[in-house]
Amino acid sequence: MSLTMDLTRALLRLRPNPFRTVASMRKSASRSRPDAPVPEALRRSFSVTADTVRGHEVIMLTPRTGGVTTDLVYTHGGAYIHPLLGVHWQIIAALIHGTGARVTVPLYGLAPEHTADDAYQFLEDVYRTVSERAGSAPVFLVGDSAGAGLAIGQAILYREKGIRAPNGLLLFSPWVDVTMSNPGIAAVTGLDPILAPEGLAAAGADWAGRRDITDPLVSPLFDTLESLPQTSIYQGVTTSSCPMRRSSQPRPRPLVPGWTYGSTPLHSTSSSLRRGPRKPAMRCIMRPTASPQGDQGRMSRTGPGLDWHPLSLQK
Template sequence: MKLTDWLLRGKPNVFVTEERLREALRHNPPDAPVLESLRRSCLVSTGTVDGHEVITLTPRSGPMGTEVIYLHGGVYVRPLVSAHWRIVEDLVEDLIRRTGATFVVPLYGLAPRYTADDAYRFLDTGYERVVQRAGDRPVFLAGDSCGAGLSVGLAIHCRNEGLRPPTGLILFSPWLDVTMTNPGIPALTKLDPMLAPAGFVAAGQDWAGGRSATDPLVGPLHDTLEKLPPITIHQRPRHPPARRREVRRQGTSRRHPRRPARLAHRHSRLRRGGPDPRSPPGPPRCGGPHQAERARLIITGRAEPRA
């Protein structure tokens, strides 16, 4: 993560003003290729859904049936960059290697050319294909920043449309409110070298398209957040707490304020029905029969029969 932080800090802040953002979007680079280090641990395949590329990372040791759909960040306007792949490598590779999960990375269309409605049509098709392939095995949604917000939005969409819900959500610093009206944001803006509210608001408006910025499919924080799958949130302490307060209020979330260096241990808490909200806060204890059983649950989606 230190390397990722350094890479991100070396980028110019294009979100300082709407004008600077518009100029930067004229020169958006293509999506970054999969890192060679990930190719060594995974078989990489690509396909298309509704004209958009979908990248699948399958463990070379063989898939175990669990599926994770990972949506990248970028404020809905920036492509997947090498820093995102390094986040995948740093935060997720353990989960692939140790649990046998297959990762699916859909490259959804970006604003202003595409809107949230376009993304949900694309993800509807992609999600259904993953669910069919998984059968009765777990299917998780994961994402960072706006991709985490989109993961929550997709879970809301599944709930509203009566679709099979994801087994759980794994969110990294989720952006859940594109209005950027949290009163704690201005004080933190000077601490952030790569992001700023003005560009975020413009990007959020583009992403909303014909919808309101407070539509739950655009800003999930404005939903009731009831009857959603269990949620695990990884977030740094300086991020405004109101971005996660309503999610936590539902009693199904767990916050890990420090970077989750070993997700295989953290996410062994994820049962078929998600993390146990009754578990005490703090990092999970590793080892022991209960931990082993929880690890089997995320890998297989089923508990071992008790003697």
């Protein structure tokens, strides 16, 4: 780990963890804050437009030069209780610079006032509009943390409804199990300066609303995950959202038959997003293949959580 990351982690530990307890989570959620505005630097670099769908703002950023051949729909993280932050705009800007894609950012309602059902109605409307505008061009769903969970949930929903599937999913530390019941979480709780299982589980229950917390649209891990599009996952190893463990044991049966899980650069698995060679950060990639032979690692589910055997991670 670099000195910069060591310093960042040390500074984060000086701040109170809002998810340490249910009470601290509720206090954090009650502090109503607006979504971070689009920075002026991004407005200068990209064409920025806004619309309203079902009472929620939808922002679209389009490169000013070069033809747009790919659309991304980005759902931000925040445990379903926190709004879009300035750092999310940095991620979005990097995606546009790296891919040349047009990015649509739907600002969904947050818990406890809003639930997963509210979000999916809104996101489906947004996705249909983006897909119609894109025509035959590829459309990817992208998100971080809870927003990555929403990206997977959308793919599951559209599969069930027979709606055009996205061409791929790009996920950063996806939150796929709001029950937070994976026993492996305890091993990383003390290492994660931002998240903690008690508050996260309560936030997830609020988000579920009338749905069970194991409903695949709330906790995508409980879906079969079959017939989903090509998926790339970038995951840290000490976050509460996805505990992993190194293992030298024989590889288990894949979570999804016919899927392999290994370390592959983004630009070779998602050609529509390619813009020259990249040097990815720590990563683990999922992709469907015709044969499970020759993969570099597979993912299995051990109870309601993720367990990686072996880790094929690179820096």
